[in-house]
Amino acid sequence: MKPSLKVLAPGFHTTVQDLGRIGYQDIGVPVSGALDGVSLRLANALVGNPPAMPGLEILLSGPTLEVVADAVRIALVGPGAGLKIGGENPHVVAGGQSVTLSRGEVSQVVASQFVACCYLAVEGGIAVPLVLGSASTYVRAALGGFEGRALQSGDMVPLAIASAPDRRELRLSNPLDPARDQPIRVIPGPQLEYFTQEAAAALLGAEFRISQSADRMGMRLDGPPLHHRQGWDIVSDAIATGAIQVPGSGQPILLLADHQTTGGYPKIATVISADLPVVGRRRPGDALRFTAVTVEEAEELCREQERDLLQSEAALLPVEDKATTVDLSSLYGDNLISGVVSGLE
Amino acid sequence: MKERFLSAGDRALIVEFGDRIDRRLSHDVLRLNATIRSKALSGVVETVPTFRSLMIHFDPLVTTRGDLEHAIRSLLDHDLGQRSEATLWRIPVCYEGELAPDLTEVAQLTGLTPGEVVAMHSRTRYHVYMLGFLPGFPYMGDLPVELALPRRADPRLRVPAGSISIATSLTAIYPYESPGGWHLIGTTPIRLFDIGRPRPALLAPGDAVLFQPIDRACHERVRRAVEKRSYEVVSEPIGA
Numbered sequence: 001m002k003p004s005l006k007v008l009a010p011g012f013h014t015t016v017q018d019l020g021r022i023g024y025q026d027i028g029v030p031v032s033g034a035l036d037g038v039s040l041r042l043a044n045a046l047v048g049n050p051p052a053m054p055g056l057e058i059l060l061s062g063p064t065l066e067v068v069a070d071a072v073r074i075a076l077v078g079p080g081a082g083l084k085i086g087g088e089n090p091h092v093v094a095g096g097q098s099v100t101l102s103r104g105e106v107s108q109v110v111a112s113q114f115v116a117c118c119y120l121a122v123e124g125g126i127a128v129p130l131v132l133g134s135a136s137t138y139v140r141a142a143l144g145g146f147e148g149r150a151l152q153s154g155d156m157v158p159l160a161i162a163s164a165p166d167r168r169e170l171r172l173s174n175p176l177d178p179a180r181d182q183p184i185r186v187i188p189g190p191q192l193e194y195f196t197q198e199a200a201a202a203l204l205g206a207e208f209r210i211s212q213s214a215d216r217m218g219m220r221l222d223g224p225p226l227h228h229r230q231g232w233d234i235v236s237d238a239i240a241t242g243a244i245q246v247p248g249s250g251q252p253i254l255l256l257a258d259h260q261t262t263g264g265y266p267k268i269a270t271v272i273s274a275d276l277p278v279v280g281r282r283r284p285g286d287a288l289r290f291t292a293v294t295v296e297e298a299e300e301l302c303r304e305q306e307r308d309l310l311q312s313e314a315a316l317l318p319v320e321d322k323a324t325t326v327d328l329s330s331l332y333g334d335n336l337i338s339g340v341v342s343g344l345e
Numbered sequence: 346m347k348e349r350f351l352s353a354g355d356r357a358l359i360v361e362f363g364d365r366i367d368r369r370l371s372h373d374v375l376r377l378n379a380t381i382r383s384k385a386l387s388g389v390v391e392t393v394p395t396f397r398s399l400m401i402h403f404d405p406l407v408t409t410r411g412d413l414e415h416a417i418r419s420l421l422d423h424d425l426g427q428r429s430e431a432t433l434w435r436i437p438v439c440y441e442g443e444l445a446p447d448l449t450e451v452a453q454l455t456g457l458t459p460g461e462v463v464a465m466h467s468r469t470r471y472h473v474y475m476l477g478f479l480p481g482f483p484y485m486g487d488l489p490v491e492l493a494l495p496r497r498a499d500p501r502l503r504v505p506a507g508s509i510s511i512a513t514s515l516t517a518i519y520p521y522e523s524p525g526g527w528h529l530i531g532t533t534p535i536r537l538f539d540i541g542r543p544r545p546a547l548l549a550p551g552d553a554v555l556f557q558p559i560d561r562a563c564h565e566r567v568r569r570a571v572e573k574r575s576y577e578v579v580s581e582p583i584g585a
Contacts, residue, residue, distance in 0.1 A: 025393045025402070027538075027546035028476040131540055141480050141521055143540070190351035190359055235366055236477060236484070238393040238400035240357035262395055262477025270354035273405065298355035299405045306406055 003069035003162035005122070007155040008106065011063035013215075016126055016145035016157075017119075017257075018054040021134035025261040031241060032136035032144070032257050035059075035117050035216065035280030038309060039077040039176065043121035045313040046075035046098045046170050054128065054135035054145075055121040056157075059216075060283070062109025062118070063151060073100045073164035076109060078118020079178035079281065084108040097171035097319050098123075100164055115178050116283040124161035138258060139216075169319040172312060179278045183289040184271055186244065187298055191234065191266035195246070199226040203244070203268055208252070208288045216258040219279075221288060225250030226268060236264040242271030242279070244290075254279065254288075272298035274305040348373075348421065350414050355405050356390075358413055360421075361398040366486060366514060370397045371474050372428065375551045377417070380426040386416050394550045395475045396484070433553040435579040436518075436533055438467065438509050439564035444532035447497075451511070451528050454494055463558060465489045466509075466530060471516060473552040481520040481538030481546040485554055488514050500526035507532045509556065531556070534568035535578055553583055 007014075017040065020033025034040040034057055041051040056063070062081070076083050081095040085107045093099045095118060101107060111118055128135050128146055137145025146157060192200060208223035221244075232248040239245070243255045245265040254271065256279070271279055272293060282288065293301070351359040360377060363370045371394075378394045381401065388408025393400040403413055440448060440463040452459045471485035478484075488511055496512045501524065504510070508519045510527035519525060520537035533556075537547050548554065559567070570576035 023391045025391055026476065026550065027480060028478060028482050029480045132545065187352050187354055190353045235364055235396050237359065237395045237398045240353035240400065242354050260478055261393060262475065272354060273356050295352050295355055295410045299409050302355055302405045
């Protein structure tokens with residue numbers, strides 16, 4: 001039998017994602033890819049993969065997976081997420097470190113109640129075929145990933161290697177900061193002139209809340225309506241990830257990885273690329289505040305984030321036997337014992 | 346109008362030529378697109394031509410918006426090339442029965458007979474302005490003014506794949522089943538998007554399209570041939 005992970009329970013919305021499908025937006029194919037590329041890259045680093053390898057993106061609640069291979073090294077990364085390993089008397093492994101499982105072992109991903117997504121990387125990668133150069137799943141057009149869709153019970157997720165090499169497990173030297181209260185930095189425009197001054201001021205001054213209409217395509221935000229000055233129907237143009245578009249209702253929509261490549265609503269501002277992972281981690285019901293930066297500041301923040309990430313990838317530490325498990329199980333105990341994470345309902 | 350440079354975040358720069366759906370603006374967009382692609386500017390990740398602007402996605406770890414704007418201004422001023430080669434496609438369409446669910450209504454709303462709607466729609470040569478909304482979804486124009494209608498007041502939740510649609514000054518084809526608010530006046534049996542092809546999208550921005558009316562028997566024959574991958578859409582190269 002091919003080495004794989006058998007899906008015993010799929011979680012709320014678990015898909016294969018890499019860092020995106022680049023180069024096909026001109027023919028209408030969204031970029032897709034991880035909502036939080038930082039966490040995916042760190043997960044890959046922990047299992048010795050190159051940064052852009054596909055992993056599992058886990059939204060809101062986690063899957064339960066059984067190992068159908070001799071030895072599989074996995075790592076889960078996402079603030080507050082953990083793995084519950086074994087059936088009757090499970091032990092708990094916190095996120096942010098690698099762990100190797102043997103044939104028949106069952107692990108349940110327990111997602112944080114406070115963070116929308118976490119990422120599971122597997123040493124050697126997930127062996128799904130690349131579609132237009134990427135393994136990312138785009139569910140709306142059934143492109144890429146595992147059969148173009150979210151995982152379901154009974155799926156056998158194919159793995160590239162059957163037996164992970166024996167070596168020291170690794171952990172992140174610093175826990176990932178969920179940045180739950182950080183204001184989201186935006187660059188105003190490209191269609192700021194379509195909005196009233198009050199709307200521009202409200203975007204930066206008011207608090208918004210992520211509504212229940214949120215998925216990989218985008219999140220509708222509840223808050224003061226953002227009124228248009230000169231109509232809300234523009235001749236369609238291209239959309240960048242992070243764009244905050246405002247239809248006639250005045251209720252903004254923050255567009256994420258699976259957004260359509262073009263659209264006909266004015267965009268009041270665009271989230272800077274360094275903050276896209278922070279936005280990706282926010283859940284329905286979470287508050288959002290926006291603050292404006294210049295393009296030059298955003299470019300510097302992007303470079304800074306890349307430097308930090310390269311440093312984190314290079315500074316992984318060996319896992320000491322036992323010690324971490326005990327500490328972390330108490331740390332994550334509350335979250336894991338309750339075991340149930342609320343979904344979108 | 347002089348082109349404008351607009352930031353869409355720190356990874357995309359827009360060069361906007363105007364704010365209308367207009368063949369001349371489209372021509373400018375496609376020329377700049379072809380020029381940037383042929384020059385392989387440092388840090389450019391991909392480009393997306395639309396009706397009246399070009400979005401240039403770039404990697405801020407390699408270049409900056411400032412450097413990129415400078416390089417593109419210099420292309421616009423001194424070094425603009427021609428548009429890429431394009432193709433004229435003859436796309437078979439059945440405008441009959443349940444394959445044309447809104448044809449009668451469109452005829453009523455425009456004061457024409459269904460036959461006149463079909464004749465007008467199928468004798469116009471369309472320009473592919475851009476692709477968007479769904480993989481392979483072409484925005485084409487311009488429709489004869491007599492056929493211009495606003496979008497439907499009640500969008501459908503399921504528009505079948507292959508539907509030929511019209512709204513405002515445009516016509517389009519749905520590559521996949523999806524929700525949609527345009528009027529459906531025909532169906533094509535061909536595949537607009539197929540990852541099994543070297544170029545997955547049949548149509549590219551700048552291409553031209555003529556619709557060829559076919560009857561239901563022919564539609565069925567072509568549909569079966571498409572399924573067996575033994576059907577090629579008739580096409581010919583057109584100059585830039």
